[in-house]
Amino acid sequence: VTDAPPLSPTKRTRLRRYPHRGLSERSELYAVLDAGVLCYVGAVANGSPRVIPMVYGRIGDTLYLHGSTKNQALVAATKGGSELCVNVTHVDALVLANSLFHHSVNFRSAMIYGSVRVVTDPDERLAGLRSAANQLVAGRGDELPPPTEAQLKQTLVVALSLEEASVKVRDGAPGGDPEDYETDIWGGVLPISRVFEEPWDDPKLRDGITVPEHVTRLVGKPTTL
Amino acid sequence: VTDAPPLSPTKRTRLRRYPHRGLSERSELYAVLDAGVLCYVGAVANGSPRVIPMVYGRIGDTLYLHGSTKNQALVAATKGGSELCVNVTHVDALVLANSLFHHSVNFRSAMIYGSVRVVTDPDERLAGLRSAANQLVAGRGDELPPPTEAQLKQTLVVALSLEEASVKVRDGAPGGDPEDYETDIWGGVLPISRVFEEPWDDPKLRDGITVPEHVTRLVGKPTTL
Numbered sequence: 387v388t389d390a391p392p393l394s395p396t397k398r399t400r401l402r403r404y405p406h407r408g409l410s411e412r413s414e415l416y417a418v419l420d421a422g423v424l425c426y427v428g429a430v431a432n433g434s435p436r437v438i439p440m441v442y443g444r445i446g447d448t449l450y451l452h453g454s455t456k457n458q459a460l461v462a463a464t465k466g467g468s469e470l471c472v473n474v475t476h477v478d479a480l481v482l483a484n485s486l487f488h489h490s491v492n493f494r495s496a497m498i499y500g501s502v503r504v505v506t507d508p509d510e511r512l513a514g515l516r517s518a519a520n521q522l523v524a525g526r527g528d529e530l531p532p533p534t535e536a537q538l539k540q541t542l543v544v545a546l547s548l549e550e551a552s553v554k555v556r557d558g559a560p561g562g563d564p565e566d567y568e569t570d571i572w573g574g575v576l577p578i579s580r581v582f583e584e585p586w587d588d589p590k591l592r593d594g595i596t597v598p599e600h601v602t603r604l605v606g607k608p609t610t611l
Numbered sequence: 612v613t614d615a616p617p618l619s620p621t622k623r624t625r626l627r628r629y630p631h632r633g634l635s636e637r638s639e640l641y642a643v644l645d646a647g648v649l650c651y652v653g654a655v656a657n658g659s660p661r662v663i664p665m666v667y668g669r670i671g672d673t674l675y676l677h678g679s680t681k682n683q684a685l686v687a688a689t690k691g692g693s694e695l696c697v698n699v700t701h702v703d704a705l706v707l708a709n710s711l712f713h714h715s716v717n718f719r720s721a722m723i724y725g726s727v728r729v730v731t732d733p734d735e736r737l738a739g740l741r742s743a744a745n746q747l748v749a750g751r752g753d754e755l756p757p758p759t760e761a762q763l764k765q766t767l768v769v770a771l772s773l774e775e776a777s778v779k780v781r782d783g784a785p786g787g788d789p790e791d792y793e794t795d796i797w798g799g800v801l802p803i804s805r806v807f808e809e810p811w812d813d814p815k816l817r818d819g820i821t822v823p824e825h826v827t828r829l830v831g832k833p834t835t836l
Binding site for chain 1: 623648649651652653654655658659660661662663664666694695696697698700702705707708709710711712714715716718720722724740741743744747748751752755756757758759762766784785787788790792794795796797798799800801802803804805806807808809810811812813814815816817820821822823826829834
């Protein structure tokens with residue numbers, strides 16, 4: 387539940403294929419984004435397409451990406467109002483239809499279009515970096531000390547508005563043409579579950595440092611990451 | 612182990628960032644691709660970037676994608692030698708460094724660049740479609756009857772050569788600057804495991820159809836999908 391305006395289709399985000407799979411609530415966009423760990427960033431570099439998997443964070447209606455100031459793709463994306471297309475998709479199950487044609491996956495997918503803004507304000511830069519660690523483990527980004535000046539100097543933080551976005555979900559049983567069901571071929575759905583395993587320590591840690599509660603509480607728990 | 616030539620870096624696939632994470636064996640490219648279910652296809656449409664998550668299949672050094680003949684992004688990618696960039700990445704663990712700056716993920720990532728070829732030969736079209744179902748569940752694509760003529764007419768099958776590709780892997784403990792280890796902050800790695808759950812039947816199946824062995828043998832088994 388959110389007071390934010392619903393997702394308004396634009397020419398690019400209007401779903402042409404299977405429009406009934408589109409969701410229109412902004413809270414559904416947030417849910418898909420908040421359940422992920424990697425986004426796939428599409429950019430155009432020298433006229434050619436590039437797809438870069440990146441970690442990200444979200445604060446309100448802003449997606450934060452960061453990378454090295456030497457990251458060519460990210461730097462290129464900040465030049466002259468270049469646009470990005472960002473996708474986050476979770477595969478929840480294999481859709482094993484009883485015909486080859488109707489094989490698919492059950493998924494939740496968010497698509498965002500926009501121009502990136504280089505974040506220069508120190509507070510917003512830090513908030514953007516914290517949001518990325520919070521995305522990995524809720525609360526962790528807020529508990530850690532800020533990066534050093536040297537680390538900050540190497541880091542480019544960019545922001546992408548969630549204004550132009552769409553959400554698409556496939557759920558449930560396989561589709562099938564009537565003649566597919568005249569056969570004796572099995573079809574169904576094979577769910578995939580993801581869980582966090584036991585963490586292990588960075589061997590370079592000082593002795594006696596224990597795993598914090600924000601991590602131990604996740605062990606054995608399902609995740610969509 | 613493969614007799615295929617190793618991955619030869621091109622201007623685009625040479626790793627500029629963390630080149631030590633690059634793998635050079637073609638078998639390592641195959642392993643990353645074969646462990647996945649979705650690829651992220653980057654294309655340029657009207658000068659703007661697009662990222663489309665798609666299922667795929669692999670036969671030898673060819674990646675097969677398919678979609679509706681009405682899939683605008685896929686159709687656009689077949690026009691006039693347009694290039695694609697395809698990425699497949701698996702997240703194996705969260706890298707929870709003891710400093711904000713060094714947070715990351717352990718991953719295996721394949722990147723492919725190339726122009727797509729529209730597949731017109733009926734045998735290769737069918738093989739490409741079967742490869743996509745085999746990618747979901749090994750052997751399933753080979754066991755199912757071919758699509759109907761009507762289904763085939765709605766389907767665009769395209770091939771992408773794996774000639775220009777790179778593989779990048781991050782594994783192991785967090786990185787960290789020496790001063791990070793002067794603190795009492797915990798850092799470590801939180802692995803994620805994925806398993807197949809019990810399948811459920813398409814409710815539209817005839818009575819008495821049982822789940823085939825190629826599916827039952829996966830239940831409870833780990834997957835990287």
